[in-house]
Amino acid sequence: EVQLVQSGAEVKKPGESLKISCKCSGYSFATYWLGWVRRMPGKGLEWMGIIYPGDSDTRYSPPFQGQVTISGDNSINTAYLQWSSLKASDTAMYYCARTRAGTTSAFDIWGQGTMVTVSS
């Protein structure tokens, strides 16, 4: 069974750093793109970026370029989303999701989501 299991909820202060994870199982991790999607409270879905673990090719949505870093570790089939300095506006639910062919294909399997709360 294909599964994406995300790390637990986080509560952080503005300015702190954070790295959340997405552990993938049941398929060949290196041969599918893995993306991240944000849903802010009361808002819709936003595509943040994707990574191809096979060669670490990474694409970012322009609004998120430079704001977050997407990475992966093939040895443990895990993808990451990280911030170096959180802002209150980063408060949101973050989902990882798998896609076959990059920017034009659908996310067919989703993680359960990680809630990130940034508050002083």
Place this chain on the structure above:
Amino acid sequence: QSVLTQPPSVSGAPGQRVTISCTGSSSNIGAGYDVHWYEQIPGRAPKLLIYANINRPSGVPDRFSGSKSGTSASLAISGLQAEDEADYYCQAYDSSLRDVVFGGGTKLTVL
């Protein structure tokens, strides 16, 4: 304001059919990029309903169907059930923005 426009809400009685539109432009849907549809039940992760305009993943009931024409796409749900109450999103690539975009989402209420 997304470049893919969806109605904020739709509603229907159990058993009825509803459609949700996703209107784009010549740089996304009209350029031939595939449209995908997702369902998000409150408190749950999104779920893929339709991929590449018309295709249903295994396990998605045939009550759900997708179509695409010109610069628009639509999701139709027939035989509405209470469990269909959710937010629905379309998604496509936009070549002008060089970005993947979601529609603003449509809240379906089953009366």
